[in-house]
Amino acid sequence: MNPQPKIEIAALRKQFGQLVVLKDINLTVEQGSVVALIGPSGSGKSTLLRCINLLVTPNGGSVRVGGDSFVFGTGAKLPGTRELARFRANTGMVFQHFNLFPHMTALGNVMEGPVTVRGKSKREARELALTLLAKVGLSDKVDEYPSRLSGGQKQRVAIARALAMEPDVMLFDEATSALDPELVGEVLSVMQKLASEGMTMVIVTHEIAFAREVADRVIFMRDGLVIEEGPARQVIDAPREAATQAFLSHFHRGGAATPPAETAL
Amino acid sequence: MYQWDFAFLWSYRWLFLNGLGVTVGFTVAIVALGLVVGLAGALAKLSSFAPLRWLSLAYVEVFRCTPVLVQLVWFYYALPILSGIEISAITASMLALSLYGGSFYAEIIRGGIVSIDPGQTEAGAALGMTPFQTMRRIILPQALKRMIPPLMNQSIIQFKNTSLVSVLAVPDLLYQGQIAAHDSYRPLEVYSAVAVAYFVLLFPLTIIVRQGEKKLSTSD
Numbered sequence: 001m002n003p004q005p006k007i008e009i010a011a012l013r014k015q016f017g018q019l020v021v022l023k024d025i026n027l028t029v030e031q032g033s034v035v036a037l038i039g040p041s042g043s044g045k046s047t048l049l050r051c052i053n054l055l056v057t058p059n060g061g062s063v064r065v066g067g068d069s070f071v072f073g074t075g076a077k078l079p080g081t082r083e084l085a086r087f088r089a090n091t092g093m094v095f096q097h098f099n100l101f102p103h104m105t106a107l108g109n110v111m112e113g114p115v116t117v118r119g120k121s122k123r124e125a126r127e128l129a130l131t132l133l134a135k136v137g138l139s140d141k142v143d144e145y146p147s148r149l150s151g152g153q154k155q156r157v158a159i160a161r162a163l164a165m166e167p168d169v170m171l172f173d174e175a176t177s178a179l180d181p182e183l184v185g186e187v188l189s190v191m192q193k194l195a196s197e198g199m200t201m202v203i204v205t206h207e208i209a210f211a212r213e214v215a216d217r218v219i220f221m222r223d224g225l226v227i228e229e230g231p232a233r234q235v236i237d238a239p240r241e242a243a244t245q246a247f248l249s250h251f252h253r254g255g256a257a258t259p260p261a262e263t264a265l
Numbered sequence: 266m267y268q269w270d271f272a273f274l275w276s277y278r279w280l281f282l283n284g285l286g287v288t289v290g291f292t293v294a295i296v297a298l299g300l301v302v303g304l305a306g307a308l309a310k311l312s313s314f315a316p317l318r319w320l321s322l323a324y325v326e327v328f329r330c331t332p333v334l335v336q337l338v339w340f341y342y343a344l345p346i347l348s349g350i351e352i353s354a355i356t357a358s359m360l361a362l363s364l365y366g367g368s369f370y371a372e373i374i375r376g377g378i379v380s381i382d383p384g385q386t387e388a389g390a391a392l393g394m395t396p397f398q399t400m401r402r403i404i405l406p407q408a409l410k411r412m413i414p415p416l417m418n419q420s421i422i423q424f425k426n427t428s429l430v431s432v433l434a435v436p437d438l439l440y441q442g443q444i445a446a447h448d449s450y451r452p453l454e455v456y457s458a459v460a461v462a463y464f465v466l467l468f469p470l471t472i473i474v475r476q477g478e479k480k481l482s483t484s485d
């Protein structure tokens with residue numbers, strides 16, 4: 001059998017006040033595989049993703065990434081801020097709205113983690129950052145501030161910034177949803193390259209064609225539940241559940257990314 | 266008809282210069298101390314630890330809702346009775362004005378911090394920064410830019426408030442003016458000169474602040 005999965009989530013529960021957003025989620029991600037989370041807006045995809053790096057603290061269940069595991073629920077002791085920080089340093093996250101640091105150049109954004117969190121020297125961090133910016137095709141933009149970059153360029157800087165922590169796992173939350181259509185491709189191709197290099201990735205996406213192409217497994221969520229899960233092509237081409245079929249029917253054949261029910265947040 | 270005569274002021278020049286030195290020195294000190302207190306107050310108010318939030322709230326409200334002159338007098342005449350420790354007029358003035366300024370700075374700083382997009386905090390956290398690192402490297406540098414004009418405005422008010430220390434016989438510009446006025450029997454010229462001195466120092470500062478505000482409102 002395979003070695004132990006890279007990510008293992010069991011019986012995960014999350015509620016905001018009275019609103020139960022995740023109900024008993026179970027999920028495993030094998031080392032080096034790509035899992036796509038799809039589903040209608042408000043189904044809990046972002047919350048699930050944020051539970052994987054504990055940006056959101058679950059109310060119950062367990063989360064394990066690599067060798068770090070955490071248990072939540074009554075009686076469980078919540079991890080401290082230092083432990084959380086150390087844990088998060090090993091997972092990279094890319095946000096829908098980039099969340100670049102506007103007071104730093106592209107280079108500064110990418111160097112920030114290695115210098116502040118890893119304690120690398122400026123010189124070492126700079127070299128690493130330049131390599132990563134080259135990798136995402138932005139060698140000519142290293143000294144630009146985010147306000148002078150296009151959306152696609154911003155998101156590629158954000159990916160380089162996450163990679164600079166040399167993470168074991170990358171989490172993408174609708175990385176292309178805020179982009180003009182003509183800029184989506186440049187970001188997807190960087191993600192595809194990462195996947196082909198063997199990065200373990202969990203991506204929330206409305207790019208159904210991309211999920212079908214790049215993901216190993218697809219998980220369809222609705223109302224805080226995993227409704228259907230399986231190999232990417234099987235779930236997308238031949239969904240078994242009626243809810244999955246209904247959701248996928250909003251996308252054109254071939255998977256253009258305009259779900260009418262979706263209001264991008 | 267009143268006979269104006271400014272020439273005699275020259276003989277009091279060292280007195281005025283001394284007073285001006287005390288006023289400027291006092292301003293620098295209470296602005297610096299007030300900023301430290303204000304930053305602590307703002308962070309306490311944003312803390313997830315409730316008692317810290319209450320403490321900060323109580324501090325800010327008490328100092329914002331009592332007159333600064335009452336605070337000065339209280340620190341000089343009342344605090345020693347309460348604490349049993351004799352304090353000088355300078356210490357009492359420092360304490361009162363720094364804490365008074367700090368209560369306003371705290372609100373400005375807190376407002377600046379919460380005006381930053383929460384996505385910035387998340388991005389810092391996702392990189393593995395501790396909350397302290399995120400605050401220092403990501404939030405404060407951005408918030409500071411927005412805070413500078415209101416902080417400058419408050420500091421200008423602090424500058425003017427230093428004139429209140431003369432009631433405790435701290436030898437600032439106004440107090441020295443009082444001495445000169447009594448000595449020369451020419452309060453009109455003396456106090457006019459004192460007012461002009463404050464104006465000459467403060468007016469350029471207000472222009473700088475206004476330009477800063479304009480630049481900021483066009484930059485984002």
Ligand SMILES: Nc1ncnc2c1ncn2[C@@H]1O[C@H](COP(=O)(O)OP(=O)(O)O)[C@@H](O)[C@H]1O
Binds near residue numbers: 019
């Ligand atoms: N911090 C929060 N506080 C309160 N409610 C939240 C919070 N984050 C998400 N929610 C709610 O949880 C539900 C799921 O949100 P989310 O995980 O963002 O869904 P998705 O990413 O699938 O669109 C939504 O109803 C949303 O309003």
Ligand SMILES: [Mg+2]
Binds near residue numbers: 045046047174
């Ligand atoms: Mg979402």
